[in-house]
Amino acid sequence: xxxxxxxxxxxxxxxxxxxxxxxxxxxxxxxxxxxxxxxxxxxxxxxxxxxxxxxxxxxxxxxxxxxxxxxxxxxxxxxxxxxxxxxxxxxxxxxxxxxxxxxxxxxxxxxxxxxxxxxxxxxxxxxxxxxxxxxxxxxxxxxxxxxxxxxxxxxxxxxxxxxxxxxxxxxxxxxxxxxxxxxxxxxxxxxxxxxxxxxxxxxxxxxxxxxxxxxxxxxxxxxxxxxxxxxxxxxxxxxxxxxxxxxxxxxxxxxxxxxxxxx
Amino acid sequence: xxxxxxxxxxxxxxxxxxxxxxxxxxxxxxxxxxxxxxxxxxxxxxxxxxxxxxxxxxxxxxxxxxxxxxxxxxxxxxxxxxxxxxxxxxxxxxxxxxxxxxxxxxxxxxxxxxxxxxxxxxxxxxxxxxxxxxxxxxxxxxxxxxxxxxxxxxxxxxxxxxxxxxxxxxxxxxxxxxxxxxxxxxxxxxxxxxxxxxxxxxxxxxxxxxxxxxxxxxxxxxxxxxxxxxxxxxxxxxxxxxxxxxxxxxxxxxxxxxxxxxxxxxxxxxxxxxxxxxxxxxxxxxxxxxxxxxxxxxxxxxxxxxxxxxxxxxxxxxxxxxxxxxxxxxxxxxxxxxxxxxxxxxxxxxxxxxxxxxxxxxxxxxxxxxxxxxxxxxxxxxxxxxxxxxxxxxxxxxxxxxxxxxxxxxxxxxxxxxxxx
Numbered sequence: 128x129x130x131x132x133x134x135x136x137x138x139x140x141x142x143x144x145x146x147x148x149x150x151x152x153x154x155x156x157x158x159x160x161x162x163x164x165x166x167x168x169x170x171x172x173x174x175x176x177x178x179x180x181x182x183x184x185x186x187x188x189x190x191x192x193x194x195x196x197x198x199x200x201x202x203x204x205x206x207x208x209x210x211x212x213x214x215x216x217x218x219x220x221x222x223x224x225x226x227x228x229x230x231x232x233x234x235x236x237x238x239x240x241x242x243x244x245x246x247x248x249x250x251x252x253x254x255x256x257x258x259x260x261x262x263x264x265x266x267x268x269x270x271x272x273x274x275x276x277x278x279x280x281x282x283x284x285x286x287x288x289x290x291x292x293x294x295x296x297x298x299x300x301x302x303x304x305x306x307x308x309x310x311x312x313x314x315x316x317x318x319x320x321x322x323x324x325x326x327x328x329x330x331x332x333x334x335x336x337x338x339x340x341x342x343x344x345x346x347x348x349x350x351x352x353x354x355x356x357x358x359x360x361x362x363x364x365x366x367x368x369x370x371x372x373x374x375x376x377x378x379x380x381x382x383x384x385x386x387x388x389x390x
Numbered sequence: 391x392x393x394x395x396x397x398x399x400x401x402x403x404x405x406x407x408x409x410x411x412x413x414x415x416x417x418x419x420x421x422x423x424x425x426x427x428x429x430x431x432x433x434x435x436x437x438x439x440x441x442x443x444x445x446x447x448x449x450x451x452x453x454x455x456x457x458x459x460x461x462x463x464x465x466x467x468x469x470x471x472x473x474x475x476x477x478x479x480x481x482x483x484x485x486x487x488x489x490x491x492x493x494x495x496x497x498x499x500x501x502x503x504x505x506x507x508x509x510x511x512x513x514x515x516x517x518x519x520x521x522x523x524x525x526x527x528x529x530x531x532x533x534x535x536x537x538x539x540x541x542x543x544x545x546x547x548x549x550x551x552x553x554x555x556x557x558x559x560x561x562x563x564x565x566x567x568x569x570x571x572x573x574x575x576x577x578x579x580x581x582x583x584x585x586x587x588x589x590x591x592x593x594x595x596x597x598x599x600x601x602x603x604x605x606x607x608x609x610x611x612x613x614x615x616x617x618x619x620x621x622x623x624x625x626x627x628x629x630x631x632x633x634x635x636x637x638x639x640x641x642x643x644x645x646x647x648x649x650x651x652x653x654x655x656x657x658x659x660x661x662x663x664x665x666x667x668x669x670x671x672x673x674x675x676x677x678x679x680x681x682x683x684x685x686x687x688x689x690x691x692x693x694x695x696x697x698x699x700x701x702x703x704x705x706x707x708x709x710x711x712x713x714x715x716x717x718x719x720x721x722x723x724x725x726x727x728x729x730x731x732x733x734x735x736x737x738x739x740x741x742x743x744x745x746x747x748x749x750x751x752x753x754x755x756x757x758x759x760x761x762x763x764x765x766x767x768x769x770x771x772x773x774x775x776x777x778x779x780x781x782x783x784x785x786x787x788x789x790x791x792x793x794x795x796x797x798x799x800x801x802x803x804x805x806x807x808x809x810x811x
Contacts, residue, residue, distance in 0.1 A: 203693075218691045220684035222752035223677075231681055232692030234674045241672055244604050251610075264611075 131194055133158045133323040134179070134210070134292050139188035141171075141178055148174045152188070152349045154342060156292060156323040161314060163334040163355070164327045166344030167367050172327050175344065176294050180212045181205035209291035213281045215300060221270040225262060226250045228269055229284045253287050254279075257316055261309065275306030282313055286322065293317055294325040299333055311337050331360055345370035350377050411616040426805060429746045431797045432761040435790065436768060443772035450775055453638040457653055460636075461721060463767025464573050464655045465490070465714045465730075469738035470745075470759035471659075471666055472710025475703040477742055478670075478683045480751025481530065481537040483704065485522070485544025486711040486738060491730025492548045493518045494715035495555035498562040498725035501569060508568040512716055519712025520705050522548075527701030537704075545735075553727050561726045564719050572720035576654030580637040583652045587626075587633045590660075595622040655717060659760075662713070666706075666756045679703060683751035714738075733784075740787070741766045744794040748802075765790070 132155035141149040148171050156162050166172045177183045179190075181199040190199055192208050199205050205212075219228050226243070229250045235242040250265050259279050262272070269277060278298050285293050295314065299307040315337045318324045328334050334341060335355060342352040343366035350366045353375065365372035422430060443450040469486050476483045483489075493515040500511040526544060530537045556562055564570070578586070598618045606612040633652060641649040670676035681689040682699045690696050711730075718734075719725050743749060744765055745758025769790060773783040 214691075216687075218685065218688035220681045220688050220752070222680060222684035227677060227681075228688075231677075231689070232694050234677060236674060239673055241674060241677065244608050244610060247610055248608055 132156055132191075133193060134208075135191045136175075136179065136185075137189040137191070139175070139178060140186045141174055141183060142186055148347050149178070150347045152344070152347070153352070154179075154349060155352065156325055157340070158291070158323045159318055159321055160339040161318045161324045161326055161337050162340045162342060162352075163338035164325055164342050164344065165329070165331075165334060165363060165367055169346075170344040170367075171347045172344055173296065176212060176296060176325070176327065179205070179292075180210060180294065206288070206290075209289060210294070211285035211288065211290040211292070212294045213278075213285050213296065213298065215296045219269045219277060219281060219284075222268065224268050225265045225272075225280050228280060229253070229287055231284075233288070249287065250283070253283050256320065257283060257286065257313055259283065259313070273306065274302050275309050278302065278306075278310050279313060282310075282317070286317065286320075290322065292323045292325070294327070296327045297329070298326070299328065299330060307333065331363060334363070335360065343367055343376070345377065348377060351375050411614055411620070414614065414617050424805060427746070427797070427801045429755075429758060429761050431794055432745050432758070432765055435744070435794070436761065436765050439765070439768050439772060443768065443775065447772070447775040450772060453635050454640040454649075455771065455775070456632075456635050457640055459764075459767050459771050460653050460656050461573050462771055463763050464659060465718045465721070466734060466737045466741055466766055467659060467759060467763030468662070468714035468717055469711050469734065470741040470763050471663060471756055472707040472714075473738055473742050474666075474747055474754050474756055474759050475670075475679065476537070476707040477747050477749060478679050478751055478754050479700060479703055480683055480749070481700070481703070482541060482739075482749070483526065483537065483544075483707045483711075484541040484735060485526065485548055486541075486707060486714075487730045487735030488545055488548035488552060489519060489522050489708050489730070490711040490715035490718065490734070491552045491725075491728075492522070492555065492715070493712035494719040494725045494729045495552050495562070497569070497716055497719050498564050499555060501566050502562050502564060508566045511566075512569070515716050516709055516712045519709040519715070522711075523705035523708030524701065526708065527704035530704065531697040531700040549727075549731065552729070552731075556725060556727055559727050561724050563724045565723065569716070569720050570723060571654055572658065573653070573655040573717045574720050574723060577649070577651035578654060578657055580651050583633050583637055586652075586657070587629055590629065591622060591626045594625055598622065655720075662710075663756050663760055670756060675699075675702075680752060683753075737766050737770075737787075738763075740791045740794075743798070744791060746798070748798070 135153075135155040137153050139149050139152040139154070140147065152171070152175060154164075154175065164172050164175070174183060178185050179199075181202045181204050184200055190197055197204075197208065199208070220231065223231070226247050230246045235245050235249075247265060254262065254265065257279075261276055261279060269280065272280065282293070282295065282298070298310050298314065302310060311333055314324060314326055318337075318339070326334070326338060338355045340352060341355050341358065341363060343350040343363060345366065348370065350370045351372075358375070362372040362375060366376050370377045422428075440450070449455055469490055473483060473486060496518045497511045497515040500506040500514055501508060506514075522544070526537070526540055529535050529540045553559065570576070595618070598613075598621065602612045602615075602618060636652045636656075637650055639648065639650055641647050670679065678689065678694045678699055681692065681694060682696055686696055689699075714734075715730055718729050722729070741762030742754065742759050743762070745755075745760070745762030747754030747758045747762075766787075769787055770783070773786060778786075
């Protein structure tokens with residue numbers, strides 16, 4: 128367990144017109160750990176992630192990467208730092224195979240010609256590094272893959288680029304039991320190989336199964352960021368629904384203000 | 391859960407699975423049964439129609455008629471090859487026919503009325519095609535008008551432009567010997583034809599073997615030699631037979647005027663087809679075309695400049711239409727208001743679809759245009775020999791197109807069920 132976060136944002140504010148979606152949000156991600164980001168619908172999970180990924184510019188706040196302040200204005204800046212986001216709609220091309228999808232937009236070339244051999248080899252190695260055993264051939268069309276396999280390919284695509292931070296937006300939302308287990312296993316392995324992983328999920332079972340830390344957003348505020356081993360299932364649910372649980376979370380006054388501001 | 395392997399020990403698994411020719415054949419049959427039929431309907435259709443016409447009219451198989459097939463189908467095939475790029479994005483270009491007419495008219499006006507040399511005229515025709523494509527592409531990608539509407543407007547406007555260029559219906563003769571050679575009387579000398587065939591077959595075999603060696607050297611699954619040998623052998627036999635027949639004497643009066651050799655247009659289209667296939671399957675640009683056609687949003691997120699890809703395919707489409715126009719002008723020795731009109735565009739779209747290219751984007755090859763174009767030429771030619779009326783010919787062509795589209799739709803449904811494609 129490392130003491131310094133790999134990526135940390137402090138006091139982030141973000142408004143869309145009159146609606147303030149994020150208020151003074153602090154969020155830290157550590158290498159080798161899975162940090163679950165939970166919160167009810169509209170709590171600001173996706174907005175926070177998009178701010179980190181450079182898709183939404185932040186109104187105010189600090190962005191630190193490996194301890195140094197950085198400015199992230201575009202997705203390109205974020206991926207330059209090694210931050211990759213795997214979105215819920217996986218953004219894979221059905222008509223291309225696994226290798227072609229993994230290298231889409233960043234193809235290896237020999238002069239003018241695509242270097243298929245190197246790409247296939249790297250893709251195979253990346254999948255092997257994640258101990259993925261569920262795909263028969265890396266030359267299969269993505270159209271022929273199951274939901275879990277697609278998720279696997281999308282995640283492998285994100286780690287192919289020496290990424291340090293991998294953010295997964297609801298990776299298990301549309302999957303069956305066995306496939307969910309498979310993807311969670313992959314998420315765990317990502318962290319074990321040194322990546323800082325953020326897992327957005329509504330499923331508390333998934334969250335407790337793989338997370339080291341849990342960050343709960345409540346109506347645009349960070350209610351609490353705690354170690355998973357220190358809290359119970361019920362406490363997290365309370366943090367999500369009320370913003371506080373016992374001495375955890377927002378102080379009653381802040382929670383009320385937040386509530387008032389939103390309703 | 392799904393079947394295990396690959397990642398951990400891919401060479402072994404993949405090697406076992408693909409090592410032998412029978413395994414390869416089984417794999418192919420399984421793919422076809424699963425709905426991934428590729429160009430199979432076009433190939434079967436070609437064989438059936440050729441045999442049918444050959445039995446009904448033995449003259450169908452004569453050397454002179456065989457040569458006619460190529461020269462007749464050239465314009466449609468050229469336009470279809472360009473259309474493949476447009477169709478790969480799920481777009482359509484209805485203006486390609488008259489765009490080729492306009493380019494042919496530009497050629498004719500320059501070479502006949504302005505007495506320019508042939509290369510200036512041909513270059514101007516190609517540039518005209520590229521400009522038309524850029525215009526269509528900008529309207530589709532930047533302004534956001536659906537390509538169907540833009541090119542429908544183009545279809546009407548270019549028809550008008552063609553009339554203006556040929557001064558309301560006069561017929562501009564094209565007598566330049568070089569342009570006439572393209573698709574009228576240009577022949578590759580028999581010896582050169584054989585040499586080019588050998589070069590093509592050896593080159594094809596070399597590329598295949600080199601790819602195999604490179605993959606094997608890196609420990610990746612490589613195709614068995616027998617499969618490569620079969621493929622190279624098939625090319626050698628089919629192309630060899632074609633060259634042999636085309637090198638036979640076709641003239642009724644051989645002493646006065648010997649007509650032997652592969653029509654020049656076959657060589658031109660062959661080179662273009664190889665070049666375009668290379669672009670589509672071996673370059674990043676080609677890969678990006680498939681990606682944009684398969685999932686535009688995914689392509690955008692991968693950092694691909696989607697607008698540029700969309701504009702570029704219309705440029706390629708219209709430039710190929712211009713080449714089709716040059717071929718038409720050469721074949722007819724003239725340009726009139728109907729050059730590139732009537733059924734040319736619809737035959738070109740039909741050729742692409744019959745060849746196996748999807749109208750929904752993401753699926754298609756340059757070879758589809760060649761096969762489909764050949765099928766169209768065979769129908770046109772065979773029906774002509776049978777002496778049937780235009781009405782029957784159109785009915786028959788329509789039926790073939792419908793069958794091809796039906797087979798495609800059914801196979802796609804099957805593919806969706808088996809999870810292939």
